[in-house]
Amino acid sequence: MMTADFSDLRVKMVDGQIRTTDVTSLPLLTAMLEVPREAFVPDSRKPVAYIDEDILISEQGGRYLMKPSPFAKMAQLAEVGEQDTVLVVGGGTGYAAAVLSRLAKSVVALESDAALAADSAATISGLGYDNVSVVCAPLRGGHAQGEPYDVIFVAGSVDELPETLTDQLAEGGRLVAAEGRGNAGVARLYLKSNGVVTGRVAFNAAVKPLPGFERAAAFVF
Numbered sequence: 001m002m003t004a005d006f007s008d009l010r011v012k013m014v015d016g017q018i019r020t021t022d023v024t025s026l027p028l029l030t031a032m033l034e035v036p037r038e039a040f041v042p043d044s045r046k047p048v049a050y051i052d053e054d055i056l057i058s059e060q061g062g063r064y065l066m067k068p069s070p071f072a073k074m075a076q077l078a079e080v081g082e083q084d085t086v087l088v089v090g091g092g093t094g095y096a097a098a099v100l101s102r103l104a105k106s107v108v109a110l111e112s113d114a115a116l117a118a119d120s121a122a123t124i125s126g127l128g129y130d131n132v133s134v135v136c137a138p139l140r141g142g143h144a145q146g147e148p149y150d151v152i153f154v155a156g157s158v159d160e161l162p163e164t165l166t167d168q169l170a171e172g173g174r175l176v177a178a179e180g181r182g183n184a185g186v187a188r189l190y191l192k193s194n195g196v197v198t199g200r201v202a203f204n205a206a207v208k209p210l211p212g213f214e215r216a217a218a219f220v221f
Contacts, residue, residue: 006049013050014033017069025076027102031099031102032068035102038050039123039127040057040120051067057093060115063092063208063211064092064208065095066096070206070207073202074187074205077174077187077189078100078176079151080150082104084103085149086149086152087143087146089152089154091120092155093116094123094124094132094134097120100151104151106133107131108132108134109124109134110135110139110142111139112137112212121134142164143168149169151175153175154177156210157177157185158210160179166190169190172193173191174192181209183204185206186201188201
């Protein structure tokens with residue numbers, strides 16, 4: 001598939017999958033038109049880089065690139081601004097970090113899978129997104145060395161959200177995550193105000209899970 005075709009598919013993705021789900025942020029739409037999504041999927045899956053489906057990016061870890069529509073809705077919910085520092089939890093191959101880097105001052109992409117982290121660092125560097133740094137470490141702990149963050153974007157679903165992440169929010173900071181599995185999942189927006197973090201449900205979101213956020217099994221008598 002030729003590069004020109006990917007350009008056309010990018011426009012169709014934004015017009016057909018993103019704008020139709022109430023995503024109206026012009027900077028976000030522009031970023032998604034500019035960032036080559038095909039660069040962030042394995043070679044064998046480049047032809048389907050722009051379908052509105054989750055795309056498998058790691059056979060071993062069962063990791064996926066989030067489908068465009070919930071990603072865009074969650075990104076819009078975060079209201080990333082040009083002076084914001086952003087932490088992406090579950091950086092994967094780097095697509096979320098690349099898009100958010102077009103909106104933010106700087107982005108840290110946290111990834112627990114060493115192979116994915118290496119691939120994302122190479123792709124991001126190759127595309128010249130020089131305000132993104134990739135860190136390889138367990139996702140649940142966040143990245144305390146870079147805190148506080150104005151925005152924390154959790155690029156996958158979690159069974160529970162640990163305080164280690166909300167603790168890394170700056171005053172006035174926002175954290176966006178999908179909580180729950182499959183069709184029971186919801187996107188939540190958390191805000192930190194006067195040192196207190198509160199959350200609200202924003203919309204339904206069926207998003208593939210990230211590793212390390214499974215709820216511990218309760219002991220049953």
